[in-house]
Amino acid sequence: MTKIAFIGLGNMGSGMCANLAKAGxxxxxxxxxxxxxxxxxxxxxxxxxxxxxxxEGAEVVVTMLPAGKHVHQVYFGEDGVTSNAAPxxxxxxxxxxxxxxxxxxxxxxxxxxxxxxxxxxxxxxxxADAGALTFMVGGPDDGFAxxxxxxxxxxxxxxxxxxxxxxxVAKIANNMxxxxxxxxxxxxxxxxxxxxxxxxxxxxISSTAxxxxxxMTSYCPAPGPVPTAPSNRDYQPGFAVAMxxxxxxxxxxxxxxxxxxxxxxxxxxxxxxxxxxxxxAGLDFxxxxxxxxxxI
Ligand code: NAD
Numbered sequence: 001m002t003k004i005a006f007i008g009l010g011n012m013g014s015g016m017c018a019n020l021a022k023a024g025x026x027x028x029x030x031x032x033x034x035x036x037x038x039x040x041x042x043x044x045x046x047x048x049x050x051x052x053x054x055x056e057g058a059e060v061v062v063t064m065l066p067a068g069k070h071v072h073q074v075y076f077g078e079d080g081v082t083s084n085a086a087p088x089x090x091x092x093x094x095x096x097x098x099x100x101x102x103x104x105x106x107x108x109x110x111x112x113x114x115x116x117x118x119x120x121x122x123x124x125x126x127x128a129d130a131g132a133l134t135f136m137v138g139g140p141d142d143g144f145a146x147x148x149x150x151x152x153x154x155x156x157x158x159x160x161x162x163x164x165x166x167x168x169v170a171k172i173a174n175n176m177x178x179x180x181x182x183x184x185x186x187x188x189x190x191x192x193x194x195x196x197x198x199x200x201x202x203x204x205i206s207s208t209a210x211x212x213x214x215x216m217t218s219y220c221p222a223p224g225p226v227p228t229a230p231s232n233r234d235y236q237p238g239f240a241v242a243m244x245x246x247x248x249x250x251x252x253x254x255x256x257x258x259x260x261x262x263x264x265x266x267x268x269x270x271x272x273x274x275x276x277x278x279x280x281a282g283l284d285f286x287x288x289x290x291x292x293x294x295x296i
Pocket of ligand 1: 010011012030031032070074097123124239243
C-alpha cells in the first residue's frame with residue numbers, strides 16, 4: 001500500500017486514479033473541478049480540498065494535467081506540491097508537456113530535494129480506464145525503480161527512456177511519426193480509390209507489402225478494412241485533431257531548439273492546424289481523409 005496524491009482527474013486522470021485506488025493504495029485526489037473529485041471518491045480515492053492537502057504525507061505524487069504551465073503551477077506555484085510535500089517524495093508527471101519544461105521541472109524539483117520523473121503516456125481514455133497505458137519515462141534510475149510499481153498498475157508497458165525529459169522526447173518523436181504516417185496513409189488510400197482501386201483490395205495488398213504501418217492496420221483512415229477504426233463512425237475520436245496538433249507543435253518546437261530538420265513534421269502540423277482552424281478540432285486525426293476527398 002502506497003500513499004499517493006493524484007492531481008488532475010480529467011479524461012485520462014480519472015481512470016488512472018481509479019486504478020491506483022482499486023489496487024489498494026491510499027489515494028488522495030485533487031482537481032479544480034469538484035465534480036471530478038466526487039467521481040474519484042466514488043472510485044475509491046479520498047477527495048482533497050487543495051493540492052497541499054492531497055500531497056501531505058504522500059510518498060508519491062502523480063499528476064495528469066493539460067499542459068506545461070499547469071504542471072509548473074501545480075508543482076512550484078503558491079501552495080503547490082513542492083511547498084507541501086515531505087522531503088524525498090517521488091513526483092511522477094504523466095502529462096504531455098514540452099521537453100524543456102520537463103527538464104526544467106526536474107532540475108527545480110531536484111534543487112528542492114525531490115525526484116521528478118516525466119512519464120507521458122501513449123493510449124487514450126480506454127487504455128487509461130483499463131490500466132493498459134504505455135509509459136515513456138525520463139529521469140534517474142533510482143526514481144524509475146520507485147516509479148515502476150506505481151506505473152505498472154496504470155499501464156501494460158513501462159519504458160525507461162533515459163534521463164530527465166527523455167520520456168517527453170519519446171512521446172513527441174513517436175507522435176510526429178504517427179501524424180506523418182497517417183497523412184501518408186490517407187493520401188495513398190485516396191489515390192488508389194481515385195484511380196479505380198477499392199479500399200479493401202488496396203488494404204489487402206499494401207498491408208502485407210512495404211506500405212504497411214500502424215495507421216493502416218490498426219486505424220485505417222478508409223472506412224471498411226479495420227472495423228474498429230474511427231473512419232467507420234464518421235471519424236469520431238479516437239485521437240482528436242486538437243491532440244495531434246498539440247503533440248506536433250511540441251515536436252516542432254523541440255526540433256527547432258535542437259536544430260533537427262523536420263520538414264514533413266512541419267507540413268503535418270500545418271495540415272492539422274488548418275483542420276483545427278476550420279472547426280474540426282474534435283474530429284479524429286484520421287479525418288484528414290475527409291479533407292482529401294473534399295468533404296470538409
Ligand atoms: P483533461 O483536460 O480532460 O484533464 C486535465 C484535468 O486537469 C482537468 O480535470 C482539469 O480540471 C485539471 N486541472 C487543470 N489545472 C489544474 C490545477 N491547477 N490543479 C488541479 N487540477 C487541474 O485532459 P486529459 O485528456 O486527461 O489529458 C491530460 C494529459 O494527458 C494532457 O497533457 C494530454 O496531452 C495527455 N494525453 C491525453 C490523451 C487523451 O487521449 N486524452 C492521450 C495521451 C496523452
